[in-house]
Amino acid sequence: MYKNISFFPNLNAFRFFAALLVIFHHGEVIRAKNSFTSFEHISFFQNGSTAVKFFFVLSGFLISYLLIKEKAAKNTISIKNFYLKRVIRIWPLYFLLVAIGIIIFPFLFNILHINYTFPYHIEQVWLLFVLFLPSLVTFKFGSHLLEPLWSIGVEEWFYIIWAPLFKWINNKLALILAVFLIKVILLIFCFNNIITNTxxxxxxxxxxFESMAIGALGAYLLYHTNINVKAWYKKHVFVNYLLLATLIGYFFFRSTCIALLGFDIFSHWVFSYIILNILFLNLIVYVGVVLDTRSVFNNSFLDYGGKISYGIYMYHMIVIFVVIHLGKNHLLNLDPILSFIIFYSLVLAGTFLTAHLSKKYFEDFFMKYRSKLNS
Structure with missing residues (x-):
């Protein structure tokens, strides 16, 4: 019933929403460090890492669905084409940001006497970035302008491993469950201090990989199901609304829920590493399969926002830094609310414009080669 889906509608809108959450999270963290009145204690502004989990579940879902579909249609998977498509989409912008962050900006900041000290030197980190291990740069040197690249490294390693496994292992369900269970066992060891090496x-x-595996499980079940998913959701509408309400409560009212209940129901690792991913999978299936293509989320603005969400994610820290550096003295003298509005107006406009120009004049140059690859 769902073996030939070529496009999941409405999901671009949620890519866009997730990118916005990352901007607001990092914006408030950086504003707090620069003596601004910050709202980082409000739940809405604490969802940066949560939004990245959504991206991980979505990647696991979409990539796995495409691989399952290709294997069924051709009885094989072209690992070469799979890798080339990911390289063309991800590498140009990734390595552009790496060059900006470890070569161009340190040079410019030095000659322009900009008051910012990079926590690393190029010879200390270039290999980690090339190996797609930017998280280790943050682990070793602390926060920096390229910190958001950690999630790109995680996704790249997932892609590197996932395609060959999907090609060589026939029992896809066993593979997905094995990866999930291994990761859960490792998490249990970490949170029970059995593994203590930092x-x-x-x-x-x-x-x-537990997030990707949950997304992959959703793709597997969707591809192989004979159930009418739309009818199922209609029949169990209360359960779906309860799951969506839990997700909304987590995003917007986490602090309020904790205050009302007297304890943090969201703090246990099982929620953040397993339950939250399941909630995201439910959202993805509901939005991408159940919701009508004429839904409010399927419009040209949100669709384009999703298409440039990679650029939004990659450039936003640089734009935030520029706005802080150039406007700090002026913004700090304003009313906190007005300062907040102006700050995010500049950050959002700057990030969107940069992402748009990047897509049009940089990323699309490489993407034209991707269309030539066999699907």
Whole structure:
């Protein structure tokens, strides 16, 4: 019933929403560090890492669905084409940002006497970026302008591993469950202090293969089901609304729920590493399969926002830095609310414009080669 889906509508809108959450999270963290009145204590502004989990679940879902579909249609998977498509889409912008962050900006900041000290030197980090291990740069040197690249490294390693496994292992369900269970066992070891090495704990918590596996499980079940998913959701509408309400409560009212209940129901690792991913999978299936293509989320603005969400995610820290550096003295003298409005107006406009120009004049140059690859 769902074996030949070529496009999941409405999901671009949620890519866009997730990118916005990352901007607001990092914006408030950086504003707090620069003496602004910050709202980082409000739940809405604490969802940066949560939004990245959504991206991970979505990647696992979409990539796995495409691989399952290709294997069924051709009885094989072209690992070469799979890798080339990911390289063309991800590498140009990734390595552009790496060059900006470890070569161009340190040079410019030095000659322009900009008051910012990079926590690393190029010779210390270039190999980690080339190996798609930017999380280790943050682990070793602390926060920096390229910190958001950690999630790109995680996704790249997932892609590198996932396609060959899907090609060579026939029992896809067993593969997905094995990856999920292994990761859960490692998390149990971490949170029960059985694994205590700080580097090992960092890698286990950072490489969110449990999120991708949950997304992959959703793709597998969707592809193989004979159930009418739309009818199922209609029949169990209360359950779906309860799951969506839980997700909304987490995003917007986490602090309020904790205050009302007297304890943090969201703090346990099982929620953040498993339940939250399941909630995201439900959202993805509901939005991408159940919702009508004429829904409010399927419009040209949100669709384009999703298409440039990669650029939004990649450039936003640089734009935030520029706005802080150039406007700090002026913004700090304004009413906190007015300062907040002006700050995010500049950050959002700057990030969107940069992402748009990047897509049009940089990323699309490479994407034209991707269309020539056999699907």
């Amino acid at each position: 580097l090992a704990v960092h890698l286990i918590k950072t490489f969110a």
